[in-house]
Amino acid sequence: MELFYAPLACSLASHIVCREAEIPILRRRVNLATKEIAGGGSLYDVNPKGAVPTLRRDDGSILTEGSSVLQYLGDLRPESTLCPPAGSDARYRTIEWLSFIATEMHKRVFYMMFTPDSDAAAKQTARAAAPAKLAIVARGLAGQEWLAGGRFTVADAYLFWWLTLAQRVGIAIADHNGVEAYHARCAARPAVREALAIEMSEAAA
Ligand SMILES: N[C@@H](CCC(=O)N[C@@H](CS)C(=O)NCC(=O)O)C(=O)O
Numbered sequence: 001m002e003l004f005y006a007p008l009a010c011s012l013a014s015h016i017v018c019r020e021a022e023i024p025i026l027r028r029r030v031n032l033a034t035k036e037i038a039g040g041g042s043l044y045d046v047n048p049k050g051a052v053p054t055l056r057r058d059d060g061s062i063l064t065e066g067s068s069v070l071q072y073l074g075d076l077r078p079e080s081t082l083c084p085p086a087g088s089d090a091r092y093r094t095i096e097w098l099s100f101i102a103t104e105m106h107k108r109v110f111y112m113m114f115t116p117d118s119d120a121a122a123k124q125t126a127r128a129a130a131p132a133k134l135a136i137v138a139r140g141l142a143g144q145e146w147l148a149g150g151r152f153t154v155a156d157a158y159l160f161w162w163l164t165l166a167q168r169v170g171i172a173i174a175d176h177n178g179v180e181a182y183h184a185r186c187a188a189r190p191a192v193r194e195a196l197a198i199e200m201s202e203a204a205a
Pocket residue numbers: 009010011032049050051052053064065066067102
């Protein structure tokens with residue numbers, strides 16, 4: 001399988017899950033500004049949405065949208081418990097968090113902060129929305145190590161990416177009870193640490 005990604009983009013979550021679940025993957029780096037794929041080709045020819053993560057599966061079919069890519073990868077290795085079993089309450093909680101992170105945190109905050117379509121006021125409004133989202137995260141984590149089902153899941157991989165980027169752009173995650181400790185707990189996992197280190201060095205190169 002091939003994972004189309006950009007260093008430190010939301011595709012980091014899929015990279016983490018592949019490492020956690022020991023899923024062999026060929027990582028294909030994309031320049032998100034030009035959509036060029038390192039080594040040749042355009043992401044648009046793979047995924048007309050032009051976004052990462054994009055997964056090319058072994059049968060050649062393309063899967064897009066982080067929430068579905070993450071669940072697909074987790075379900076490939078049920079024994080990893082990265083994606084709780086279909087039908088379980090933990091699975092619905094995982095989906096609940098994936099949706100919240102994708103729409104309320106990723107798009108509502110980061111997309112609006114970084115898209116060239118936002119003017120300065122829109123960027124400021126987007127940044128100002130972050131504390132309320134982090135308050136929801138803090139409430140969800142109260143008394144829990146992980147977001148859903150008592151184990152690290154694909155939703156934690158996605159939230160870890162968001163919190164990592166938040167720190168890099170000066171959003172104060174430490175203001176929210178337990179969130180910084182949760183981020184450190186994620187970062188202490190060998191697979192998370194490895195994926196982050198690789199993408200940090202790729203981003204710096
Ligand atoms: N709806 C997509 C959005 C993913 C997304 O926004 N990816 C960003 C990187 S974090 C991207 O590829 N942006 C490039 C673009 O949209 O032009 C998903 O949930 O996976």
